[in-house]
Amino acid sequence: MPKAWMAGFAITAGASLLAGCSPKNLSYGKDVEPILSRNCSECHAPGKPGFLANGLDTTSYAALMKGGKFGPLVKPGDAFTSALNMLVEGRANPSIRMPHGKDKLPDKEIEILKIWVNEGAKNN
Numbered sequence: 001m002p003k004a005w006m007a008g009f010a011i012t013a014g015a016s017l018l019a020g021c022s023p024k025n026l027s028y029g030k031d032v033e034p035i036l037s038r039n040c041s042e043c044h045a046p047g048k049p050g051f052l053a054n055g056l057d058t059t060s061y062a063a064l065m066k067g068g069k070f071g072p073l074v075k076p077g078d079a080f081t082s083a084l085n086m087l088v089e090g091r092a093n094p095s096i097r098m099p100h101g102k103d104k105l106p107d108k109e110i111e112i113l114k115i116w117v118n119e120g121a122k123n124n
């Protein structure tokens with residue numbers, strides 16, 4: 001049954017390709033900070049609308065980890081319950097998806113934020 005064999009091969013090859021593409025050992029400075037500064041910091045910096053509404057400042061690691069008026073946004077090691085990931089993935093109430101009033105982030109950037117948090121949200 002050559003066809004069944006080929007289907008099995010295609011699935012295995014696809015899965016290992018995906019695993020191979022998933023980034024690892026992500027860095028706050030190199031991978032995460034550029035995403036936040038491009039997509040969040042225009043509003044979440046002192047004096048800007050997102051900061052005034054919520055107190056969240058995404059312009060530095062320390063400020064990001066401090067969070068906003070509802071507390072920390074990032075739970076190191078746990079992207080599933082981190083508000084940062086819930087918001088950019090659209091898992092929170094859609095009316096508060098971030099970036100506010102703009103298109104969703106590209107999947108790749110959502111993935112980077114998720115892996116970085118799951119790897120411990122380090123300041124590296």
Ligand code: HEC
Pocket residue numbers: 036039040041042043044049050051053054056068070073083084087088095096098099100101102
């Ligand atoms: C165009 C401006 C703008 C951008 C860009 C933006 N935000 Fe916001 N953000 C706001 C405003 C305004 C609020 C407060 C009003 C609200 O909650 O809808 C807010 C609220 C928040 C909150 C609090 C949500 C809550 O529980 O009420 C978080 C967390 C947040 N933003 C994270 C982010 C992140 C992370 C990004 C980048 C991916 C981002 N924001 C991009 C304007 C922005």
